[in-house]
Amino acid sequence: xxxxxxxxxxxxxxxxxxxxxxxxxxxxxxxxxxxxxxxxxxxxxxxxxxxxxxxxxxxxxxxxxxxxxxxxxxxxxxxxxxxxxxxxxxxxxxxxxxxxxxxxxxxxxxxxxxxxxxxxxxxxxxxxxxxxxxxxxxxxxxxxxxxxxxxxxxxxxxxxxxxxxxxxxxxxxxxxxxxxxxxxxxxxxxxxxxxxxxxxxxxxxxxxxxxxxxxxxxxxxxxxxxxxxxxxxxxxxxxxxxxxxxxxxxxxxxxxxxxxxxxxxxxxxxxxxxxxxxxxxxxxxxxxxxxxxxx
Amino acid sequence: xxxxxxxxxxxxxxxxxxxxxxxxxxxxxxxxxxxxxxxxxxxxxxxxxxxxxxxxxxxxxxxxxxxxxxxxxxxxxxxxxxxxxxxxxxxxxxxxxxxxxxxxxxxxxxxxxxxxxxxxxxxxxxxxxxxxxxxxxxxxxxxxxxxxxxxxxxxxxxxxxxxxxxxxxxxxxxxxxxxxxxxxxxxxxxxxxxxxxxxxxxxxxxxxxxxxxxxxxxxxxxxxxxxxxxxxxxxxxxxxxxxxxxxxxxxxxxxxxxxxxxxxxxxxxxxxxxx
Numbered sequence: 001x002x003x004x005x006x007x008x009x010x011x012x013x014x015x016x017x018x019x020x021x022x023x024x025x026x027x028x029x030x031x032x033x034x035x036x037x038x039x040x041x042x043x044x045x046x047x048x049x050x051x052x053x054x055x056x057x058x059x060x061x062x063x064x065x066x067x068x069x070x071x072x073x074x075x076x077x078x079x080x081x082x083x084x085x086x087x088x089x090x091x092x093x094x095x096x097x098x099x100x101x102x103x104x105x106x107x108x109x110x111x112x113x114x115x116x117x118x119x120x121x122x123x124x125x126x127x128x129x130x131x132x133x134x135x136x137x138x139x140x141x142x143x144x145x146x147x148x149x150x151x152x153x154x155x156x157x158x159x160x161x162x163x164x165x166x167x168x169x170x171x172x173x174x175x176x177x178x179x180x181x182x183x184x185x186x187x188x189x190x191x192x193x194x195x196x197x198x199x200x201x202x203x204x205x206x207x208x209x210x211x212x213x214x215x216x217x218x219x220x221x222x223x224x225x226x227x228x229x230x231x232x233x234x235x236x237x238x239x240x241x242x243x244x245x246x247x248x249x250x251x252x253x254x255x256x257x258x259x260x261x262x263x264x265x266x267x268x269x270x271x272x273x274x275x276x277x278x279x280x281x282x283x284x285x286x287x288x289x290x291x292x293x294x295x
Numbered sequence: 296x297x298x299x300x301x302x303x304x305x306x307x308x309x310x311x312x313x314x315x316x317x318x319x320x321x322x323x324x325x326x327x328x329x330x331x332x333x334x335x336x337x338x339x340x341x342x343x344x345x346x347x348x349x350x351x352x353x354x355x356x357x358x359x360x361x362x363x364x365x366x367x368x369x370x371x372x373x374x375x376x377x378x379x380x381x382x383x384x385x386x387x388x389x390x391x392x393x394x395x396x397x398x399x400x401x402x403x404x405x406x407x408x409x410x411x412x413x414x415x416x417x418x419x420x421x422x423x424x425x426x427x428x429x430x431x432x433x434x435x436x437x438x439x440x441x442x443x444x445x446x447x448x449x450x451x452x453x454x455x456x457x458x459x460x461x462x463x464x465x466x467x468x469x470x471x472x473x474x475x476x477x478x479x480x481x482x483x484x485x486x487x488x489x490x491x492x493x494x495x496x497x498x499x500x501x502x503x504x505x506x507x508x509x510x511x512x513x514x515x516x517x518x519x520x521x522x523x524x525x526x527x528x529x530x531x532x533x534x535x536x537x538x539x540x541x542x543x544x545x546x547x548x549x550x551x552x553x554x555x556x557x558x559x560x561x562x563x564x565x566x567x568x569x570x
Binding site for chain 1: 298301302305306309310311377381382383385386387388389390391392393396569570
């Protein structure tokens with residue numbers, strides 16, 4: 001698969017504060033890549049670097065395996081932090097400016113306003129919009145020209161639950177078109193629901209990255225119970241299938257070694273003459289995984 | 296470049312502050328030349344109406360217009376400051392403009408505004424010149440018309456200074472205050488610490504001297520009514536009545552140099568700083 005974005009050892013400091021340190025990632029075509037991290041972890045700085053508004057102190061990055069340039073940025077729809085528009089201009093005129101920058105025909109403006117539900121406000125001034133509408137306009141501007149790559153920094157900011165669901169739906173729709181999406185968010189649920197891959201940043205450094213499923217499943221505990229819990233516990237410890245076995249009331253909380261699944265446990269117990277009355281994966285949320293990682 | 300100009304036109308065409316400042320510039324200039332044209336002060340060897348006759352009108356009108364260049368510079372500061380306030384410079388780069396194109400956009404606005412100012416002076420000069428001049432030859436008509444070009448350069452120079460200050464401070468209010476202070480207080484005060492011949496080389500001095508106070512007495516003497524009372528302008532400079540100036544060509548070159556310097560410094564800041 002083609003590499004859409006590659007960063008090599010990116011560094012950025014503000015005085016003594018290290019915002020991004022030694023950041024290397026490769027994002028492939030069609031990935032929906034989430035960037036997670038607590039406040040000040042370097043998410044926005046990273047996105048600002050790759051979109052050309054901040055210069056890295058060290059390191060390099062490549063879009064579509066080429067050195068970044070303003071022409072390449074025209075192929076990318078980016079929303080970094082807050083929406084940036086002229087308050088005294090109408091929605092249409094604001095989008096006309098972006099359309100001209102990106103060499104996109106103005107005929108695309110009604111399409112993106114329609115997608116974001118802003119068609120009726122096309123001629124309204126930007127400063128008359130609600131916060132949520134402003135955010136939708138920012139999403140509309142990102143979709144202008146149907147770019148191959150979307151870079152979104154907190155796209156659901158300021159939106160009500162309905163708006164969040166709509167934006168999430170738009171992102172999913174774009175992902176289904178095999179577009180590459182880079183999404184920074186502090187809403188873990190959003191990343192979990194939308195992204196295929198995730199990178200977790202802390203103090204400007206990447207502390208984990210991988211497929212969302214793998215990152216979540218690898219250490220999910222399994223809840224097991226049986227009528228003979230003592231024997232089951234003994235056998236599981238002896239089995240070599242588990243990393244840890246902990247007793248919690250009438251159940252065992254088991255973390256499997258990498259490569260083993262619940263069916264291996266079931267087969268093993270059956271071979272020892274033990275009947276399991278419960279066998280269930282307690283899927284830990286990305287939030288608990290995330291908090292554990294950034295602890 | 297056409298695309299960049301179109302983008303700038305979309306931004307300013309619907310911007311009320313731009314409209315108001317341009318209208319104010321036009322109205323103030325018109326009012327001053329209209330009101331002074333109605334004053335007929337005639338003393339032996341001098342009539343204010345001479346100022347409206349060809350070729351003196353080409354000198355007098357750019358001088359009056361130069362008072363209002365500050366409005367044009369403030370307008371440039373406002374629209375540049377807006378780009379920082381609204382984070383739109385940043386957004387333009389994200390969307391695919393280069394930093395050079397950001398500079399080109401504002402450069403285009405400066406030139407378009409200077410063209411507007413020069414056209415305004417040209418049209419009013421023509422109208423008043425034809426009204427007030429009874430007999431003139433083609434050579435008299437063209438004699439000082441080159442001052443229009445000098446005015447054009449002066450407008451660009453003031454706006455470039457405003458643009459540089461706006462890029463430097465990235466804050467509209469602060470930039471306007473500092474521009475006005477620099478124009479009317481800071482540089483004039485600094486000049487006082489230097490010998491007279493050095494003072495002529497300071498940027499604001501150079502730029503303002505592009506359209507110096509019309510040499511009224513030479514205007515009087517140029518008029519056939521009382522040419523025997525003419526007073527040599529050189530001696531008036533010696534007497535300190537008229538300000539000392541560098542030769543116009545030197546002034547033009549220096550002003551062009553300062554303009555280039557302001558634009559280069561703004562370009563350097565735009566390229567080096569994070570947006």
